[in-house]
Amino acid sequence: MTTATKDQIEERMTEALESFGADRDDISRDAKWESIDVDSLDLVELAQIVEEEYGVRMKEEDMKQMPTVGSAIDFVVERTDK
Amino acid sequence: MNGKDRGCALVTGASRGIGAATARALAADSWPVGVNYRSDREGADRVVGEIEAAGGRAFAVCADVADRSAADELFTALEEHFGPVLVLVNNAGVRADGLSPQLDDDAWDRVIETNLSAAFRTTRRALRTMMRERFGRVVNIASIVGQRANPGQANYAASKAGLVAFTATVAAEVARRSVTVNAVAPGLVDTELTEGIGDELLRAIPARRAGTPEEVAACVRFLVSDDASYVNGTTLTVDGGLTA
Numbered sequence: 001m002t003t004a005t006k007d008q009i010e011e012r013m014t015e016a017l018e019s020f021g022a023d024r025d026d027i028s029r030d031a032k033w034e035s036i037d038v039d040s041l042d043l044v045e046l047a048q049i050v051e052e053e054y055g056v057r058m059k060e061e062d063m064k065q066m067p068t069v070g071s072a073i074d075f076v077v078e079r080t081d082k
Numbered sequence: 083m084n085g086k087d088r089g090c091a092l093v094t095g096a097s098r099g100i101g102a103a104t105a106r107a108l109a110a111d112s113w114p115v116g117v118n119y120r121s122d123r124e125g126a127d128r129v130v131g132e133i134e135a136a137g138g139r140a141f142a143v144c145a146d147v148a149d150r151s152a153a154d155e156l157f158t159a160l161e162e163h164f165g166p167v168l169v170l171v172n173n174a175g176v177r178a179d180g181l182s183p184q185l186d187d188d189a190w191d192r193v194i195e196t197n198l199s200a201a202f203r204t205t206r207r208a209l210r211t212m213m214r215e216r217f218g219r220v221v222n223i224a225s226i227v228g229q230r231a232n233p234g235q236a237n238y239a240a241s242k243a244g245l246v247a248f249t250a251t252v253a254a255e256v257a258r259r260s261v262t263v264n265a266v267a268p269g270l271v272d273t274e275l276t277e278g279i280g281d282e283l284l285r286a287i288p289a290r291r292a293g294t295p296e297e298v299a300a301c302v303r304f305l306v307s308d309d310a311s312y313v314n315g316t317t318l319t320v321d322g323g324l325t326a
Contacts, residue, residue: 041255045213 004054006077013073016049017042029070036069046072054080085217090114090164091306092156094147094204095174097125099273100223103295104171105129107303109138113169116160120146120174139164147174147200148192153207168215169306170208172201172245173223182236190237197241202248205263209256218261219306222249223298226269226321242267246317253315262314264305268298269321289322 004012018024022036033043047058056079058072066072091108095101097119106129109115115133117140119126126142133140141163145156160167176196178189205220212218227235228242246265253263270283271293284292301318304310319325 041213041258045259048210048214 004080006073009054009076009080010073012053013046013050013069013076016046017069020045027069029068029073031069032067033069050076056080085166085168085215086112086114089166089168089211089215090116090160091169091171092116092118092143092160092167092204092208093171093173094118094156094200095120096129096171097122098129100268100271100295100298101171101173102129103299104173104302105140106133106136107296107299108169108171108306109133109140110136111303111307112138113306114139114141114164116140116156116164116167117142118145118147118156118174120144147204148196150203153200153203156204157207166211166215167208168212168217169219169221170204171221171223171302171306172204174200175223175241177235177238179234179238181234185237193237194241194244197238198244198248201245205248205252209252209261212261213256213259216260218256218259220249220252220261220263221302221305222246222263222265223302224249224265224267224317226267226319226325228267229319230325249317250315257314260311262305262310264310264313264315265317266298266301266305267317267319267321268293269319269324271295271298271320283324287322287324288326291322293320293322 014027017027020038020042022038026036043063050056050058056076066075091113093101093105096105096117105115105117117126117129130140130142143156143159145152157167176193178193180189201222222245224245225242227239228246249263249265298320301320
């Protein structure tokens with residue numbers, strides 16, 4: 001569960017965002033959630049995917065500190081490294 | 083659209099009454115059904131036997147939904163047996179009647195916990211899978227007592243009115259994942275739960291009779307069906323015209 005590389009995590013999270021309806025071309029590390037039309041329900045599902053696949057729990061208060069795609073990826077990568 | 087081939091239905095409190103009729107109705111629509119019961123093993127086994135005799139698939143699963151850890155255990159057991167729960171019918175309910183000035187905390191808590199909080203916990207658990215599957219049906223069994231005064235049932239009424247509000251809110255939250263959340267509000271239905279409260283009410287019912295569990299189950303069956311894919315967040319009243 002904790003052996004995924006940073007690239008794999010980034011790819012998986014990008015794939016998840018795409019499945020929520022975000023355009024792949026618009027997804028970048030600096031992209032804010034609103035700019036790629038990712039809403040709170042999508043973030044709940046993203047947190048669920050991350051917890052199930054990487055064992056990393058993203059609580060609501062954590063998510064408030066993640067305004068961009070990159071900040072969410074970093075949050076997960078940092079915790080899978082431990 | 084539906085997920086009968088990749089998942090199952092769970093009916094809580096399905097060993098008798100409306101729950102049993104609902105389990106049979108969903109099985110008749112080809113859903114594998116988890117027949118949840120708390121203590122009536124015999125009743126649950128009977129329902130499973132009836133479903134299997136009719137060519138359906140069912141599995142009795144014991145859990146007291148009022149127990150906070152029950153939802154997870156219930157879902158895990160059913161997932162191992164039939165796969166993901168894509169239809170959830172929150173039917174388990176209890177009564178502990180008394181006029182408000184004398185209603186004690188235990189009677190209040192017990193009814194709210196089983197009828198409302200347990201439905202929240204099972205729904206929360208079910209939505210995790212339904213959202214990912216992009217399909218789900220939640221049907222909460224409310225009551226017209228949530229809309230219309232019935233002295234002696236303040237706790238029951240509050241739990242059922244809460245269930246209706248819960249239904250609408252959750253429906254709005256998850257609708258875009260093709261998950262529907264609706265409620266059915268039965269009036270007087272011939273079950274053990276309504277024993278002893280019928281006489282006065284019966285005279286007020288335009289249909290002049292109590293409903294049957296099967297008549298309520300038919301509405302649940304509709305809300306679960308593909309035909310109801312655009313019905314979301316509503317409460318379908320089934321009361322012989324009592325609240326009309």
